[in-house]
Amino acid sequence: MTASFNPPQRILMGPGPSDVSPRVLAAMARPTIGHLDPVFVSMMDELKGLLQYAFQTKNELTMPVSGPGSAGMETCFVNLVEPGDKVIVCQNGVFGGRMKENVERCGATPIMVMDDWGAAVDANKVEDALKANPGVKAVAFVHAETSTGAQSDAQAISALAHRYGALSLVDTVTSLGGSPLKVDEWGIDAIYSGSQKCLSCTPGLSPVSFSAQALEIIKNRKTKVQSWFMDLNLVMGYWGTGAKRAYHHTAPINALYGLHESLVILQEEGLENAWARHRQNHMALKAGIEAMGLSFVVKEQDRLPQLNSIYVPEGVDDAAVRRLLLEDYGLEIGAGLGAMAGKIWRIGLMGHASNMRNVLVCLGALEDVLSRLGASINKGVAVAAARKVYS
Numbered sequence: 001m002t003a004s005f006n007p008p009q010r011i012l013m014g015p016g017p018s019d020v021s022p023r024v025l026a027a028m029a030r031p032t033i034g035h036l037d038p039v040f041v042s043m044m045d046e047l048k049g050l051l052q053y054a055f056q057t058k059n060e061l062t063m064p065v066s067g068p069g070s071a072g073m074e075t076c077f078v079n080l081v082e083p084g085d086k087v088i089v090c091q092n093g094v095f096g097g098r099m100k101e102n103v104e105r106c107g108a109t110p111i112m113v114m115d116d117w118g119a120a121v122d123a124n125k126v127e128d129a130l131k132a133n134p135g136v137k138a139v140a141f142v143h144a145e146t147s148t149g150a151q152s153d154a155q156a157i158s159a160l161a162h163r164y165g166a167l168s169l170v171d172t173v174t175s176l177g178g179s180p181l182k183v184d185e186w187g188i189d190a191i192y193s194g195s196q197k198c199l200s201c202t203p204g205l206s207p208v209s210f211s212a213q214a215l216e217i218i219k220n221r222k223t224k225v226q227s228w229f230m231d232l233n234l235v236m237g238y239w240g241t242g243a244k245r246a247y248h249h250t251a252p253i254n255a256l257y258g259l260h261e262s263l264v265i266l267q268e269e270g271l272e273n274a275w276a277r278h279r280q281n282h283m284a285l286k287a288g289i290e291a292m293g294l295s296f297v298v299k300e301q302d303r304l305p306q307l308n309s310i311y312v313p314e315g316v317d318d319a320a321v322r323r324l325l326l327e328d329y330g331l332e333i334g335a336g337l338g339a340m341a342g343k344i345w346r347i348g349l350m351g352h353a354s355n356m357r358n359v360l361v362c363l364g365a366l367e368d369v370l371s372r373l374g375a376s377i378n379k380g381v382a383v384a385a386a387r388k389v390y391s
């Protein structure tokens with residue numbers, strides 16, 4: 001007989017998922033009710049309001065897609081992009097590459113604006129691309145590149161897109177709830193995020209929001225959206241306003257309870273306070289990491305507080321360090337992706353996991369493991385340096 005599955009308790013300090021609040025897990029264990037039950041429908045309305053707060057938007061079309069961040073990404077592209085369109089895609093890490101794939105699969109042409117991994121998107125290059133390619137439908141970019149820890153100026157790039165008559169399409173999977181993001185003030189037209197990063201909900205839901213202008217474009221498409229499941233014209237029949245809702249697909253009921261709870265927690269803390277907490281814990285981790293003699297990949301002004309990329313010291317086995325952290329401390333940190341595999345670690349300080357205890361435990365554990373593996377680091381100083389930031 002197969003026994004029940006009982007996962008160990010971990011500390012999740014990688015690129016996501018992050019530690020889920022016990023309140024969120026408890027919410028998800030509440031009774032399943034029908035997806036058209038009036039009580040459920042009023043929870044959906046609350047959820048929409050909570051998401052509008054998190055995104056800082058009044059956009060009517062604001063909802064969670066039933067699927068992970070990648071499903072939110074695809075929802076944005078398949079609804080806005082039609083065959084023959086041109087879309088500028090900024091790539092400075094893994095996720096811009098996925099945007100390119102999406103544009104191509106919509107039968108459109110991606111115009112790539114490339115920046116180095118670890119650098120922010122260069123707005124000057126975006127403007128050059130807009131000048132050279134009149135009639136571009138949208139400018140797509142990643143606000144918080146989780147593969148490198150670099151943050152780009154979403155406000156400046158969105159403003160540029162508008163100046164040239166294009167929409168802005170922004171990946172905020174890692175930024176939502178962790179660092180400043182203001183959809184209406186910054187003029188973002190299409191945005192997607194994820195439940196498992198700075199919102200600290202379980203993986204599998206992707207909040208999205210669309211401006212009135214984006215919505216007009218979706219309503220007036222020449223061709224049908226290639227994906228039946230993601231066609232917002234159909235999904236709106238369920239997530240739209242009013243009491244009249246029609247079955248589209250069965251909503252992931254209990255997962256939505258979890259997202260609702262995670263957003264209630266965010267609202268209780270206050271968005272600005274959550275951003276400040278992420279920044280403070282980043283500053284403490286940074287103080288400890290640098291005191292140890294390790295260095296950051298991204299230059300200071302472009303660093304994300306919730307995703308800290310650090311170079312693996314010379315001669316140290318990346319995988320051995322991560323294995324010992326997991327075995328001895330139950331602590332998960334992230335490895336490098338693509339060209340950065342084996343060269344960097346990605347330490348997440350996301351959502352519920354962004355707290356003083358985790359920063360101090362991580363620094364102490366990292367020092368212990370690196371010392372045991374014979375790395376030449378400064379010993380006995382990291383935790384004290386971090387503590388100073390908190391006092």
Ligand SMILES: *Cc1c(COP(=O)(O)O)cnc(C)c1O
Binds near residue numbers: 069146
């Ligand atoms: C995690 C992540 C995604 C993908 O989200 P999934 O939930 O894994 O599908 C997309 N973009 C960025 C920037 C991410 O960090």
